[in-house]
Amino acid sequence: xxxxxxxxxxxxxxxxxxTHGITFLAADAATCADxxxxxxxxxxxxxxxxxxxxxxxxxxLPELLGTLLPLRTAYVTRYLMLPTAGARWTAMLDNSWxxxxxISDAAGMAAQPGGMRGVGxxxxxxxxxxxxRTGWWxxxxxxxxxxxxxxxxxxxxxxxxxxxxxxxxxxxxxEPDEEWPLPDPLDRTARRTQDTFSRASLLRVADSxxxxxxxxxxxxxxGWGVLVELVxxxxxxxxxxxLAQAQANEFPEDD
Amino acid sequence: MKGGAATTRxxxxxxxxxxxxxxxxELHRMHLDGRSVSGARTNQRQVGTDARQLGLNRPDLQYTLxxxxxxVGAILLLLVVGACE
Numbered sequence: 001x002x003x004x005x006x007x008x009x010x011x012x013x014x015x016x017x018x019t020h021g022i023t024f025l026a027a028d029a030a031t032c033a034d035x036x037x038x039x040x041x042x043x044x045x046x047x048x049x050x051x052x053x054x055x056x057x058x059x060x061l062p063e064l065l066g067t068l069l070p071l072r073t074a075y076v077t078r079y080l081m082l083p084t085a086g087a088r089w090t091a092m093l094d095n096s097w098x099x100x101x102x103i104s105d106a107a108g109m110a111a112q113p114g115g116m117r118g119v120g121x122x123x124x125x126x127x128x129x130x131x132x133r134t135g136w137w138x139x140x141x142x143x144x145x146x147x148x149x150x151x152x153x154x155x156x157x158x159x160x161x162x163x164x165x166x167x168x169x170x171x172x173x174x175e176p177d178e179e180w181p182l183p184d185p186l187d188r189t190a191r192r193t194q195d196t197f198s199r200a201s202l203l204r205v206a207d208s209x210x211x212x213x214x215x216x217x218x219x220x221x222x223g224w225g226v227l228v229e230l231v232x233x234x235x236x237x238x239x240x241x242x243l244a245q246a247q248a249n250e251f252p253e254d255d
Numbered sequence: 256m257k258g259g260a261a262t263t264r265x266x267x268x269x270x271x272x273x274x275x276x277x278x279x280x281e282l283h284r285m286h287l288d289g290r291s292v293s294g295a296r297t298n299q300r301q302v303g304t305d306a307r308q309l310g311l312n313r314p315d316l317q318y319t320l321x322x323x324x325x326x327v328g329a330i331l332l333l334l335v336v337g338a339c340e
Contacts, residue, residue, distance in 0.1 A: 039289050040289045040291075041289070042289055043288065043289035043290050043291070043321075044289070044291075047291075047321050047322075074319060074322040074323075074324075075291055075321070075322040076291065076293075096293070098294075101293050104286060104292070104293075107287075108286055108287055111287045112287075153283065153284075153287060154287070155287075165299070166296070166299040236322060237321070237322025237323060238322055
């Protein structure tokens, strides 16, 4: 039996950290874009004076991801909705230089009027070196949230995650609570914290939901997506980053 | 444990935990209302909006709200809850 613990990442990691977190939404791309604009539009306009606009973009997967550039440090200004094979899910990514906050975005989209099931997936290799303080903190996690108007936040669901602590010394586990809607994903016999939710477990959960996380052919099978972008206004806090700067964890001296 | 229904004293640790949860709930509500909330960390080393480490101190809570980074200590958290009650 082949244990799916391979170290492969989407596009071989070439678009990390953009692909660090992906939110999968159970609706078509246009609907997802509309819900996102109704969710984030008013607050974005109040803060920046600009508006969120949607437009269709076309190309290969790397070209579509390229429409998110440049990346930003403090405030997201672009979101990309990608249809997926089988049309069950729309994948949502954004231009945060650390990758999207997929788990909280899944809850946010599910909680909106007209919202849908949201699955947030985070999957990053552990490359952080605590001596040089370079690289990225390893993390993997899954969240599943469903709309539920009777729930406190208008959403019901839970998440499971392991991630490297800020010091880089240890892994920390966030266990799913009673609202986790799938079979227990944890190996409670594992000796190391990071092995209680292994990459194999992450891929099993994704597979069970029909999500082919690291398969390039899964995303934008017809070569198009919907870009939601901030247009006009007074500008936003933070700085631009190129993909290379983000990958190098680079901080210019004038920052 | 001593005390019962007539005893309402709450340990400082419990008060702090409750205050922290109240602040996290407030941030969650703002997030669901469309505000930009990201990079929330509890009891971890202080970092800026760009994730660069700013010091060895460990605020009880740090987060980025609408593009600005905030750092909150225990005393401020208790004040937040006190103002809500």
